[in-house]
Amino acid sequence: MAVSAVLLIYWRNSMKPQDKLAIENMRLDGITPAEIASRLHLSPNTVYSHIRRHPKLPNARTCLNCGKPVKQFDGHKAKKYCSDKCRMAWWNSHQDEVKRKAFYTLTCSQCGKEFISYGNKDRKFCCRECYLDSRRPLQL
Ligand SMILES: [Zn+2]
Numbered sequence: 001m002a003v004s005a006v007l008l009i010y011w012r013n014s015m016k017p018q019d020k021l022a023i024e025n026m027r028l029d030g031i032t033p034a035e036i037a038s039r040l041h042l043s044p045n046t047v048y049s050h051i052r053r054h055p056k057l058p059n060a061r062t063c064l065n066c067g068k069p070v071k072q073f074d075g076h077k078a079k080k081y082c083s084d085k086c087r088m089a090w091w092n093s094h095q096d097e098v099k100r101k102a103f104y105t106l107t108c109s110q111c112g113k114e115f116i117s118y119g120n121k122d123r124k125f126c127c128r129e130c131y132l133d134s135r136r137p138l139q140l
């Protein structure tokens with residue numbers, strides 16, 4: 001009895017931003033709304049109505065490698081992988097792509113200057129002006 005009395009005192013009807021994140025992380029873990037409510041000292045109704053309003057886990061991202069939902073933590077950079085293993089696996093299988101995004105030293109076909117193009121070796125012009133110049137009819 002004492003425990004539920006304490007819980008009642010702490011039950012809140014408003015959520016802090018970190019509560020929302022905690023709810024989403026627990027939902028990813030498959031924890032029931034009632035259990036989430038008691039862990040966060042929130043009223044179950046608050047949790048239920050939050051879930052009803054956000055059925056799709058708005059902050060949840062899925063792992064780039066395996067597609068599993070990835071838990072996010074407040075104040076951290078968005079995590080893209082569910083685990084280090086997935087991060088390594090993704091990098092290993094996308095090494096070509098990562099490398100292809102290297103830069104290329106190309107020659108502008110308008111002004112003849114060398115320029116650096118990131119990830120695109122088919123660029124023809126060093127800048128927008130050269131591109132526009134190339135389309136302008138020659139005025140001799
Ligand atoms: Zn993963």
Ligand SMILES: [Zn+2]
Pocket residue numbers: 108109110111112113125126127130
């Ligand atoms: Zn140019």
